[in-house]
Amino acid sequence: MKPAFFLAALLVAAAPAHADEIWVTNEKDDTVSVISTDTLEVIATYETGERPRGVTFSKDYSRLYICASDSDAVQVMDPETGKILHDLPSGEDPEQFVLHPDDRHLYIANEDDAITTVVDVETRKVVAQISVGIEPEGMAVSPDGKIAITTSETTNMAHWIDTETLELFANTLVDSRPRHAEFTADGAEMWVSSEIGGTLTIFDVATQKEKAKITFAVKGVHPDRVQPVGFEFTQNGDHVFVALGPSNHIAVVNARTYEVEKYILVGRRVWHMAFNADGSRLFTTNGVSGDVTVVDVAKRKALKSIKVGRYPWGAAFRPTP
Secondary structure, three states, X not given: OOHHHHHHHHHHHHOOOOOXXXXXXEOOOOEEEEEEOOOOOEEEEEEOOOOEEEEEEOOOOOOEEEEEHHHOEEEEEEOOOOEEEEEEOOOOOEEEEEEOOOOOEEEEEEOOOOEEEXXXXXXXXXXXXXXXXXXXXXXXXXXXXXXXXXXXXXXXXXXXXXXXXXXXXXXXEOOOOEEEEEEOOOOOEEEEEEOOOOEEEEEEOOOOEEEEEEEOOOOOOOHHHOOOOOEEEOOOOOEEEEEOEOOOEEEEEEOOOOOEEEEEEOOOOEEEEEEOOOOOEEEEEEOOOXXXXXXXXXXXXXXXXXXXXXXXXXXXXXXXX
């Protein structure tokens, strides 16, 4: 047994029962770290393929999907044991993905191939490969499952995919280097972050037209370092928390007025984030500082930093029975 796995097993055995978890991918360690939302400590570390980035759970949380970018695979892990069950075909350099509401189809952005790959997780076969713009990264799917979005970093577009025909039906321009996309819970809006453009663009889903644009300005930080990447909506949909990359801050945005209400200092090079079960705490992955910042959502204040692996990137929440 490898020492890392032996240590992980000991930590799991000592972990409090029934603690929910935040799972974090560590790009340069080829691992995932598991954080207890009760103790705010790492309780397990598991090995993955090369350069893990995007991460998400199946609906019943029995499987963890991991984009092992440099292994050119999506790996399927048993979160109870940390064992890799099998790999899924993914195309080259998978970076981000999204699981369709049917819990069966993964939409994967393949950065090197300028395609979106659709994989059936049950048959483990590629259903389709859809040509999109250059360097696709962000992926989203509408709540009703009818639309998938891929953002392309070099083409500076959001590509709208009909999930029934698996064909593009619209392409919309955004600012430079779009990274992440999310639909609102009601499916009426689709938001896209632009890292180099420094903006969040909001689209009307019915028309695919731009509805609003949000800019950011962090006091004492040069504008070039304010780079929106990952973001998450609160459970009631009233606010959006936005990771601003090398500015080392996250922004709190009013999702109704599109106004920035607060900036919160976190770790260095903040990438992505995940909420705990009731949305009272937010966990941000900070690549350069190699830690996760725990944010009190109500107080809008950083509470604690948790050391994980090198270059933490993705984050996903998992409730435990």
